[in-house]
Amino acid sequence: MGLLSRKATCNTHGQDSSYFLGWQEYEKNPYNEVNNPNGIIQMGLAENQLCLDLLEPWLMKNPDALGLKRDGISIFKELALFQDYNGFPAFKRALVDFMGEIRGNKVSFDPNHVVLTAGATSANETLMFCLADQGDAFLLPTPYYPGFDRDLRWRTGVEIVPIHCTSSNGFKVTLPAIEQAYRQAQKRKLRVKGFLVTNPSNPLGTTMARDELDLLINFIEDKQIHLISDEIYSGTVFTSPSFVSVMEVLKDRNLDQTQVWERVHIVYSLSKDLGLPGFRVGAIYSNDPVVVSAATKMSSFGLVSSQTQYLLSAMLLDKKFTKEYMSENHKRLQKQQKDLVSGLEKAGIRCLNSNAGLFCWVDMRHLLKSNTFEAEMELWQKIVYHVKINISPGSSCHCIEPGWFRVCFANMSESTLKLAIQRLKSFVSSIGMKSQSHQELKSLRRKARNNWVFRLSLQSFYDREQDTTTKVSFSYRPHFMSLSNIAATLDAAA
Amino acid sequence: MVAISKIATGNGHGEDSPYFDGWKAYETNPFHPIDRPDGVIQMGLAENQLCFNFIKKWVMEHPEASLCSAAGVNKFKETALFQDYHGMPEFREAVAKFMGKVRGGRVKFDPDRIVMSGGATGAHEMVAFCLADPGEAFLVPTPYYPGFDRDLRWRTGVELVPVVCESSNNFKITRAALEAAYEKAKEANLRVKGLLITNPSNPLGTILDRDTLKGIVKFINEKNIHLIGDEIYAATVFMEPEFVSISEIIEEVECNRDLIHIVYSLSKDMGFPGFRVGIVYSYNDAVVSCARKMSSFGLVSSQTQHLIATMLSDDDFVDSFIVESKEQLFKRHKSFTLSLSQVGIGSLKSNAGLFIWMDLRKLLKEKTFDAEMDLWRVIINEVKLNVSPGSSFHCDEPGWFRVCFANMDDNTMEVALLRITTFMHKHNEAMVPRKLCRRASLKLSLSRRRDDFMSQNMMSPQSPIPQSPLVRART
Numbered sequence: 001m002g003l004l005s006r007k008a009t010c011n012t013h014g015q016d017s018s019y020f021l022g023w024q025e026y027e028k029n030p031y032n033e034v035n036n037p038n039g040i041i042q043m044g045l046a047e048n049q050l051c052l053d054l055l056e057p058w059l060m061k062n063p064d065a066l067g068l069k070r071d072g073i074s075i076f077k078e079l080a081l082f083q084d085y086n087g088f089p090a091f092k093r094a095l096v097d098f099m100g101e102i103r104g105n106k107v108s109f110d111p112n113h114v115v116l117t118a119g120a121t122s123a124n125e126t127l128m129f130c131l132a133d134q135g136d137a138f139l140l141p142t143p144y145y146p147g148f149d150r151d152l153r154w155r156t157g158v159e160i161v162p163i164h165c166t167s168s169n170g171f172k173v174t175l176p177a178i179e180q181a182y183r184q185a186q187k188r189k190l191r192v193k194g195f196l197v198t199n200p201s202n203p204l205g206t207t208m209a210r211d212e213l214d215l216l217i218n219f220i221e222d223k224q225i226h227l228i229s230d231e232i233y234s235g236t237v238f239t240s241p242s243f244v245s246v247m248e249v250l251k252d253r254n255l256d257q258t259q260v261w262e263r264v265h266i267v268y269s270l271s272k273d274l275g276l277p278g279f280r281v282g283a284i285y286s287n288d289p290v291v292v293s294a295a296t297k298m299s300s301f302g303l304v305s306s307q308t309q310y311l312l313s314a315m316l317l318d319k320k321f322t323k324e325y326m327s328e329n330h331k332r333l334q335k336q337q338k339d340l341v342s343g344l345e346k347a348g349i350r351c352l353n354s355n356a357g358l359f360c361w362v363d364m365r366h367l368l369k370s371n372t373f374e375a376e377m378e379l380w381q382k383i384v385y386h387v388k389i390n391i392s393p394g395s396s397c398h399c400i401e402p403g404w405f406r407v408c409f410a411n412m413s414e415s416t417l418k419l420a421i422q423r424l425k426s427f428v429s430s431i432g433m434k435s436q437s438h439q440e441l442k443s444l445r446r447k448a449r450n451n452w453v454f455r456l457s458l459q460s461f462y463d464r465e466q467d468t469t470t471k472v473s474f475s476y477r478p479h480f481m482s483l484s485n486i487a488a489t490l491d492a493a494a
Numbered sequence: 495m496v497a498i499s500k501i502a503t504g505n506g507h508g509e510d511s512p513y514f515d516g517w518k519a520y521e522t523n524p525f526h527p528i529d530r531p532d533g534v535i536q537m538g539l540a541e542n543q544l545c546f547n548f549i550k551k552w553v554m555e556h557p558e559a560s561l562c563s564a565a566g567v568n569k570f571k572e573t574a575l576f577q578d579y580h581g582m583p584e585f586r587e588a589v590a591k592f593m594g595k596v597r598g599g600r601v602k603f604d605p606d607r608i609v610m611s612g613g614a615t616g617a618h619e620m621v622a623f624c625l626a627d628p629g630e631a632f633l634v635p636t637p638y639y640p641g642f643d644r645d646l647r648w649r650t651g652v653e654l655v656p657v658v659c660e661s662s663n664n665f666k667i668t669r670a671a672l673e674a675a676y677e678k679a680k681e682a683n684l685r686v687k688g689l690l691i692t693n694p695s696n697p698l699g700t701i702l703d704r705d706t707l708k709g710i711v712k713f714i715n716e717k718n719i720h721l722i723g724d725e726i727y728a729a730t731v732f733m734e735p736e737f738v739s740i741s742e743i744i745e746e747v748e749c750n751r752d753l754i755h756i757v758y759s760l761s762k763d764m765g766f767p768g769f770r771v772g773i774v775y776s777y778n779d780a781v782v783s784c785a786r787k788m789s790s791f792g793l794v795s796s797q798t799q800h801l802i803a804t805m806l807s808d809d810d811f812v813d814s815f816i817v818e819s820k821e822q823l824f825k826r827h828k829s830f831t832l833s834l835s836q837v838g839i840g841s842l843k844s845n846a847g848l849f850i851w852m853d854l855r856k857l858l859k860e861k862t863f864d865a866e867m868d869l870w871r872v873i874i875n876e877v878k879l880n881v882s883p884g885s886s887f888h889c890d891e892p893g894w895f896r897v898c899f900a901n902m903d904d905n906t907m908e909v910a911l912l913r914i915t916t917f918m919h920k921h922n923e924a925m926v927p928r929k930l931c932r933r934a935s936l937k938l939s940l941s942r943r944r945d946d947f948m949s950q951n952m953m954s955p956q957s958p959i960p961q962s963p964l965v966r967a968r969t
Contacts, residue, residue, distance in 0.1 A: 056570065155623050278577050306770075308798065
């Protein structure tokens with residue numbers, strides 16, 4: 001157009017990413033158990049729909065919350081007029097208490113350090129505006145949530161430099177990877193302002209270990225940069241290891257009240273833990289008063305509706321309810337995740353061992369025609385258009401290894417999940433049969449080179465699930481076939 | 495190493511403006527009829543509180559709007575999950591319909607061009623991000639809402655160049671003023687991307703007449719720059735002449751529609767600033783598309799979308815509300831300006847908005863902004879009213895103040911008027927000898943004020959009629 005801004009005409013909005021294209025395909029042909037049973041099943045949307053039925057009885061028992069009343073008297077006017085960017089005091093108090101609960105009360109939060117924003121989308125962007133100038137950079141471990149490309153960069157002009165993590169160690173962050181990313185930023189003449197990590201991770205579904213957090217803290221201490229911990233999935237940790245927030249590590253290391261304390265910021269939201277993405281409730285938590293002050297002023301561009309603040313302050317203040325809700329939430333998430341993992345396993349597909357999140361990080365490398373992102377895209381397209389499941393390809397999450405996919409499980413019923421697994425199983429068998437001859441050849445070559453394949457006992461495939469202290473590491477190998485394929489190939493080759 | 499951004503440490507947030515100082519004074523000592531009868535009365539906040547009983551009644555009678563009915567509970571889940579940045583179709587339809595009704599049904603708005611934002615604050619910033627790069631500029635007629643300095647510039651890096659409007663012609667936006675501003679920008683090496691007008695005007699409370707609007711549309715077409723019409727006060731036009739929206743003008747004059755954008759909100763017309771319902775309505779498809787993506791940074795809570803969709807779909811309610819709101823604003827405006835005129839305070843003749851543009855030039859010690867600040871401090875600290883000084887609106891002439899009248903009940907208004915009256919009587923007692931002096935050559939040296947401020951435009955304390963701008967015009 002020439003008349004619009006560069007921001008309007010570029011594509012840093014990221015919407016041309018496969019992450020969003022899959023959604024669009026889904027929208028054209030959405031699965032519905034009754035009306036459209038052959039439609040596309042949405043497994044590319046990290047939503048928590050498993051516990052919304054628990055909200056309904058609470059709402060019935062507490063009609064004032066939705067009815068905008070206090071003790072039965074309408075406070076509509078008060079709420080309609082409330083536009084103070086400092087937020088509803090009762091809501092902030094309730095929110096910090098809730099955040100503390102999620103962290104087992106090992107840390108407590110001060111409501112005066114909270115800035116409310118219209119969703120985590122707004123919180124992350126606002127933090128960028130506060131901490132970095134145009135052209136500065138933040139380091140992010142890959143794979144990461146595709147939305148960050150837009151949220152952190154689009155209107156801010158901030159750059160993202162990836163810290164590449166690999167399956168060799170379960171995608172954990174390592175010092176060499178961090179240093180490599182830092183050097184890369186320097187090569188590109190970008191001033192690094194900090195790290196942004198998502199913990200629990202999206203798309204991995206894993207919580208960060210203490211040693212990873214220590215690594216990051218040491219680095220930011222040394223380089224005097226920031227650490228943003230997006231803890232939006234903190235309430236979705238459904239099994240051990242339990243969640244360790246960066247704030248807890250700082251406290252344990254007696255770093256609270258030091259300079260580093262002021263450079264660690266948390267982003268939170270109720271979209272994932274409570275399953276309320278429509279209400280646009282996000283928060284920034286910072287111990288730096290300058291950041292809190294600037295972010296508060298910036299929140300004018302995206303405040304939380306007072307109507308929603310009121311509803312949620314009532315809900316979160318009911319501690320008995322939130323405790324029960326979160327406990328049930330964990331149970332249901334764990335069950336659904338288990339169903340997905342075991343179902344995929346039966347199809348010869350493995351997942352990264354995970355203990356949190358609304359998704360699994362699924363290993364489909366063995367289904368790729370070649371160890372390339374083109375092959376990943378080809379596979380993805382087959383899955384979206386033929387298998388009719390929308391999942392998110394690892395490349396959209398900036399994963400450096402082709403073949404990984406994020407598959408969401410918390411936004412559907414048990415029966416839909418079963419159907420999805422069924423579809424995938426059929427798909428995998430059909431590929432297996434087609435590519436068998438192709439694989440035969442490759443396997444013969446590999447057999448000659450790599451005896452160690454036999455060292456992988458059959459037992460390990462079945463016991464993988466129970467290993468909770470270390471993540472299962474998959475050696476980075478192209479064409480890592482599923483057990484059934486290997487067995488079939490070896491038989492054929494014998 | 496500088497740990498925080500330049501944006502965060504600078505003062506682009508604009509909060510050091512006197513506009514906000516008054517708020518702070520109010521906040522430390524807010525008026526309350528019982529608990530704090532000597533507190534500061536807030537007349538610096540453009541809020542519409544006149545129709546709450548009317549609206550509240552509707553809300554109580556329609557629990558489904560608040561998702562409170564039995565059926566509502568089912569709707570809750572659907573609503574809680576709805577985060578589509580297109581917005582609920584019923585929300586967009588209801589808002590589009592409301593916007594049309596507010597313009598007397600003379601134009602129709604397309605729901606698919608409605609984009610949500612975090613209030614009008616978010617809308618303005620979003621439009622700036624869509625239309626301009628850092629270092630580029632928008633022209634804005636003065637006086638203008640102080641928040642624009644922050645909303646349009648702070649995080650966007652866009653500049654604002656004032657289009658200076660003067661009291662001599664009632665702050666009309668003239669072609670000459672537009673051209674002068676455009677040239678000034680050019681001289682400063684700023685590429686002008688658009689013109690932002692607020693119609694009805696904040697702080698003037700006036701509407702732009704058809705000819706002015708046509709002239710503006712011609713101007714932006716000639717220069718090939720955008721026109722952003724902030725019509726946030728559209729439904730507050732309480733008396734003739736009738737409001738004319740840009741959306742109507744573009745049907746009447748030759749115009750490149752890709753240049754036309756409207757910013758709207760429910761904060762003023764309905765009195766819902768807390769609900770953060772901002773709207774960007776653009777005739778440019780690329781802008782709609784881009785803005786929609788950007789709206790992710792400030793979507794309207796789905797809970798609120800549902801409430802608004804239900805409310806504004808109720809035609810009977812909307813039609814009655816529009817009428818009721820106009821009546822209440824008219825009444826309040828009339829009694830306020832009448833009482834003011836009775837103590838010799840004039841204001842720009844207005845027919846819209848939630849405020850008046852009060853003329854206190856004659857009370858200034860001298861024709862300077864310092865004197866305006868002095869007077870303002872007197873008003874806050876002695877008269878105990880928070881009003882907004884014209885300088886915070888970039889008015890080029892000292893002595894004007896924006897005074898809000900729609901954010902209080904009748905009793906508080908009476909107290910405010912009493913305080914003003916008392917203050918003016920004290921002032922007039924000091925002034926009266928000078929008037930007699932003019933009429934009957936009595937020599938008095940009581941006045942500390944200079945003669946050249948005894949303009950002919952000063953109202954006679956006896957006149958019950960608000961000074962018409964036509965009378966005050968010197969040319």
